[in-house]
Amino acid sequence: MLRKIGILTSGGDAPGMNAAVAAIIKTGIAKGLEVYVVEDGYKGLVNGCIQKADIAFASEIQSRGGTAIGSARLPEFQELAVREKAVMNLKKFGIEALVVIGGDGSYMGAQRLTEMGINCIGLPGTIDNDIVSSDYTIGFDTALNTIVEAIDRIRDTMQSHNRCDVVEVMGNKCGDLALYAGLATGAEIISTSEDKLSEETIVSQVKKLSEASKRSVIVLVSEKLYPDVHSLAKKIEEASGYITRATVLGHIQRGGTPSAMDRYLATTMGIFAVEELLKGHGGLYVGQQGNDLVARDIQSTLNMARKDKSQVLADARLLNSQV
Structure with a gap:
């Protein structure tokens, strides 16, 4: 019979992680379990940084951004000897099961x-939002709203002064933040x-918008696509005549x-996770x-194909390029 469970957050922090941690703590305690939090992800697990959690802690962190229990990357966790130390620490506390909140790399450790x-x-x-086996991930909605608010503010200035701005957003090889925010x-x-435009294509399109007397232009790009978005902005300015700047939103997208x-998503997933552990699943x-939550085998989720959103992107480009 399951008596003690643990929780850790791994990889980059995301808004809503604390809500998930809080839900797991509250659900576990309500089901008669002792719940422990692991500080700083797998690194803390290996170092034995484990603390018993209570309702007061859960209530305190529920609405906060980031992750109150910390996160850290530990590539060495793929080594058997390192994992054996982690298991030893879990057994020392009597922890029989674990909820891991993170991305693909975190799931490999969980497996x-x-x-x-x-x-x-x-x-x-x-x-x-780069976990292909879930429509949405914890943190995506908040980051998206942060980006939309930032672009709306940038647009005000670009419109006022007849300018162009290149806005770079996160995504880590997934273009959903750029796609959704752009739309x-x-x-x-x-x-x-998923559909990178060349710098030459971007410069040419902005030039056409300038020739058509478009008063403001937002060029929205995913991170890691171009060596230097500030250099891209200069190329746009030279070709189009728009005073052009680049804005890298960076880690502002993660916080808040x-x-x-x-x-809601984090809380319902946290409850669901505890229920699965109580069934003896891992x-x-x-x-x-x-509208449903589903539990899938971790190994199979890592090989699922990404949904094709090319038509949505094509529609967005068509709609937004009108003058």
């Missing part, structure tokens, strides 16, 4: 621990990880109070499919 006798359930915590804000040019939807990943 390996399950194979070593510690049942693990993974929750998708990443602003990038929501009417960005004239959108370049994503989680949105209502992220809190090696599973919780994802959102339509």
Whole structure:
């Protein structure tokens, strides 16, 4: 019979992680379990940084951004000897199962621990929305709203002064933040990880908009596509005549109070995860499919094909390029 469970957050922080941690703590205690939090992800697990959690802690962190229990990357966790130390620390505290909140890399660790006798359930915590087996990930909605608000503010200035701005957003090889934000804000040019536009194409399109007397232009691009967006802005300015600047939103996208939807998603996933552990299940990943939560085998989720959103991107480009 399951008596003690643990929680850790791994990889980049995401708004809503704390809501998930709080839900797991509250659900576990309500089900008669002792709940422990692992500080600083797998690194803390290996170092034995484990603390018992209570309702007061859960209530305190529920609405906060980031992750109150910390996160850290530990590539060495793929080594068997390192994982054996982690398992030893879990057994020292009597922890029989673990909820891991993070991305694909975090799930691989959860799968390996399950194979070593510690049942693990993974929750998708990443602003990038790059977990293909879930429609949405914890943190994506908040990050998206942060980006939309930032672009709306940038647009005010660009419109006032007849200018262009190149806005770079996160995504880590997934273009959903750029795609969704571009559609929501009417960005004239959108370049994503899945459908990258060349610098020459971007410059040419901005030049056409300038010739058509478009008063302001937003060029929205995913991170890591271009060596230097500030250099791209200079090329646009030279060709189009627009005074052009580049804005890299950076880590502002990760922080902040989680949105209502992220809190809802995180809370329902946290409850679902505890229920799966109580059934004796492990090696599973919780994802959102339509309006339902589903538990899938971690190994299979890592090989799922990404949904094709090329038509949505084509529609966004068509709509937003009109003068």
